[in-house]
Amino acid sequence: MMQKKTNIVEYNEFSPDFDVITLHWILSLDTIGVLKFLAYHGLIKNNMKCVSCENQMSLIKKKEDFEWYCRGCGKRKSVRDKSFFARSSLPISKLLALLYMWIEDFRNKNVVKELKLDKNTVVNWFNYCRLECDGSKDRRRIF
Numbered sequence: 001m002m003q004k005k006t007n008i009v010e011y012n013e014f015s016p017d018f019d020v021i022t023l024h025w026i027l028s029l030d031t032i033g034v035l036k037f038l039a040y041h042g043l044i045k046n047n048m049k050c051v052s053c054e055n056q057m058s059l060i061k062k063k064e065d066f067e068w069y070c071r072g073c074g075k076r077k078s079v080r081d082k083s084f085f086a087r088s089s090l091p092i093s094k095l096l097a098l099l100y101m102w103i104e105d106f107r108n109k110n111v112v113k114e115l116k117l118d119k120n121t122v123v124n125w126f127n128y129c130r131l132e133c134d135g136s137k138d139r140r141r142i143f
Contacts, residue, residue: 005059007047008032008039008079015040023104023114026097034093035066035079044083050075064091084132090121098122102129 009015015037016025029037039046048057050070057068057077068077080086085095094115101111102125111122 006056008035008044008059009046013040021100023097023100026093026100029093029096031064031066031091031093034096038083038085038092038096044079044085045081048077048081088125090117095125098125099129102126 013036026034035044038044048068049055050057050073052075053070053072055070055072057070057075059066059079060069066079068079068081070076078086080088080092085092088095090098094117097115098111098117101114106114108119108122108126111117112119115122
């Protein structure tokens with residue numbers, strides 16, 4: 001029987017800081033690698049307690065993404081719930097790349113080309129990032 005996974009990042013795991021990673025590194029990660037990076041840096045929750053029955057939820061794969069699942073009552077929750085990424089349906093790996101490209105001040109047209117995203121999507125996300133930084137000059141403030 002497979003053991004249930006209740007944390008994305010375990011206490012003994014390490015993830016690099018944002019200022020030492022590269023776009024190539026981000027794009028080489030699989031979905032669980034992206035989730036580990038985001039959870040390690042507090043951009044998504046590392047674990048989730050069920051709001052209905054208070055049980056610890058398990059991380060399960062759903063199509064191309066992952067979600068939290070309560071084995072006690074069957075409730076499901078997105079791994080993006082109550083996070084910076086909650087309102088987006090873009091793949092989480094593209095969102096991390098998009099965030100990196102915003103922090104590194106990539107030009108919009110380069111982001112559109114490299115990530116194969118619509119221009120309006122890039123503009124909207126970059127505006128959202130700016131709002132989340134409260135106008136700070138330090139783009140890393142998102143973390």
